Amino acid sequence: MTSYRIALIPGDGIGPEIMAVAQQVLMAIAPRFGLQFAFETLLAGGAAIEATGEPLPAATLTACQQSDGVLLAAVGGEQWDTLPNALRPERALLGLRAGLGLFANLRPAAVLPQLIEASPLKAAVVSGVDLLVVRELTGGIYFGQPKGIFTGEGQRRGVNTMAYTETEIDRIAHVAFQAARQRRGQVCSVDKANVLEVSQLWRERVTAIAAEYSDVTLSHLYVDNAAMQLVRAPQQFDVILTGNLFGDILSDIAAVLTGSIGMLPSASVGAPGTPGLFEPVHGSAPDIAGQDLANPIAQVLSAAMLLHYGLGQAAAATAIEQAVTKVLDQGLRTGDIWAEGTTKVGCRAMGEAILAAL
Ligand code: IPM
Ligand code: MG
Numbered sequence: 001m002t003s004y005r006i007a008l009i010p011g012d013g014i015g016p017e018i019m020a021v022a023q024q025v026l027m028a029i030a031p032r033f034g035l036q037f038a039f040e041t042l043l044a045g046g047a048a049i050e051a052t053g054e055p056l057p058a059a060t061l062t063a064c065q066q067s068d069g070v071l072l073a074a075v076g077g078e079q080w081d082t083l084p085n086a087l088r089p090e091r092a093l094l095g096l097r098a099g100l101g102l103f104a105n106l107r108p109a110a111v112l113p114q115l116i117e118a119s120p121l122k123a124a125v126v127s128g129v130d131l132l133v134v135r136e137l138t139g140g141i142y143f144g145q146p147k148g149i150f151t152g153e154g155q156r157r158g159v160n161t162m163a164y165t166e167t168e169i170d171r172i173a174h175v176a177f178q179a180a181r182q183r184r185g186q187v188c189s190v191d192k193a194n195v196l197e198v199s200q201l202w203r204e205r206v207t208a209i210a211a212e213y214s215d216v217t218l219s220h221l222y223v224d225n226a227a228m229q230l231v232r233a234p235q236q237f238d239v240i241l242t243g244n245l246f247g248d249i250l251s252d253i254a255a256v257l258t259g260s261i262g263m264l265p266s267a268s269v270g271a272p273g274t275p276g277l278f279e280p281v282h283g284s285a286p287d288i289a290g291q292d293l294a295n296p297i298a299q300v301l302s303a304a305m306l307l308h309y310g311l312g313q314a315a316a317a318t319a320i321e322q323a324v325t326k327v328l329d330q331g332l333r334t335g336d337i338w339a340e341g342t343t344k345v346g347c348r349a350m351g352e353a354i355l356a357a358l
Contacts, residue, residue, distance in 0.1 A: 003036040004311055007067040007275075009060070012046040012089060013284025014294035014347075015073030021296035021351030022071060022303040025320060028358050029307075033316040040067070044096070045075025045089035045284075055087060056095040064100060069310035070277040071303055072096070074284035097137050101270035102277055103168070104175040105135040105247065106309070109254040109264060114328040118259025118337050121231065126257050131237040132183065133254055134176040135247025137268055139168045140198075142244045162198045164243065169205040175269075176241035177213040186238035188219045190226040190246055202243065227253060255281050262295030262336040265302035267309045278306040288335075292346035295334035297324055300354060323357035330357075 006026070010019040023039060030037055042060040049055055055075070064070045075089040085091070096102070111119060111129040119126045144161030151157075173189075180187045189206045191199035203220055210218040221229065223246045229236065230253045242250060255261045261282040269276040280298030288294055300320060308317035332353050333342045345353070 001034055001036050003038065004068040005038045005040065005066070006306070007064045007070040008039050008041045009044045009064075009070065009072040009075075010041065010047070011044060011073045011075040011092075011284060012077050013074055013286040013289040015045075015047075015075070015284055017290070017292070017294050017347050018280070018296040018299035019071070019073045021347065021354070022073075022299040024351060025300050025323075025354060025358065026071075026303050026307075028355055029316050029319060032319070033313060035313065035316065044072070044092040046077050046080045047075075048092065049080055049083070049087065049089065055089050055092040056099075060092075061095065061099045064096060064275060064277075067275050069275050069306045070096070070100070071299075071306055072277055072279040073299055074280065074282065076284045077286045094142065096277055097268060098143070100268075100275060100277060101138065102268035103136060103138045104172055104269050105133075105137040105251075106175075106179065106267040106269070106305075107133040107135060107247075107251040107254065107264065107281055108266075109133070109251075109258050111258050112263075112325075112328065114325075115259045115263070115337055117339050119257060120259075121234075121257060125232075126234060129234045129237075129257055131234065131240060131254060132179055133240045133242070133247055133251040134172065134179060135251060136164070136168065136172040136243045137247075138244075139164055140244030162196065162243075162245070164198050164202060166201070166205055169202050170209055173206045173209040173241060176239050177209065177216050180216045180239040181213070184238040185215060186217045186219070188221055188226070188237055188240050190221050190223050190240055190242040190250065192223050192246075193220070194222055198243075206241065223250070226250060230254060230257070251281065260295065260336045261298075262334065263297050263301070265298050265305045267302075267305045269309060276306070276310040278302040278310060292348055293335055294347045295336050296347050296351050296354075297334075300324060300351075319358065320354075323354050326357040327353045 141162040144163040193199040264281040304317040304320040
């Protein structure tokens, strides 16, 4: 029996509903693969602000650091949008990323044949799309110094700094090339090297690292062109390697290709042997919270990524992914992915169907 300590952060909005489903799925899968989970539920985001006055209590970060993996649902909501930056729910995410050293964010986007009609793009354009965005997550303009709003010469000036060291570029490049080896062997690095010095260094280092992966093909795109190619011809992409800000933007575009952001999991990982954080790409969807309308699939697939990339339990992860596919084949759909001829179900019913399919 292998035991793991799993930190659960349900967060805000639909978070608690979809987390309940994912936790049930983990409990159901455990005995079949000789696993045992000790769950600890932690506060972060708006829920933590209400309870403690801060978005990421020290106790939460410590418990996450001591866990074997963190499963997070979503944080945020309108009622906290007017708080100063340091107190906003989103700070919890940034604090967890920095505090756990989660420099690599993996965001897969695959168009499932069952859901192709849910995509806003033509079926011929998105059919067969299966890509992975590898986004640098603890550097770039999100964390660069100086940052702030400064007063001088009679007016205020907002400043952020996009900066990458060679070390930061090299380690995320390795993640992308290694991921490509497990896939179709192609990395497209996205930057703005025609304008930004930080991107010129990025391109130089990625090209140098590529020499260690002769079995992987490297190409480069400027970020504006990459955004266009993602909607024009997304089938060309296997692994997209990019920095923090460009990855934030491109991963949302990639997500919508698949029809619903409610389907997509993500993994954020750091150094080997340290806990990773696994969460849906979507947010807390406060407009549908508490109404049993949310799609729990991204959360369930995030639990699968936790098993696979966080705990090295690939077989258990595959079993969960297959259960999700089976439920979609049965024609069950939550509202966000519903189409004529399929059966609309709520969050709980979708969860029960996934459990039954396991
Ligand atoms: C994401 C989100 C976050 C980000 C926000 C909520 C801080 O958009 O995970 O993509 O910008 O990284
Ligand atoms: Mg984002």
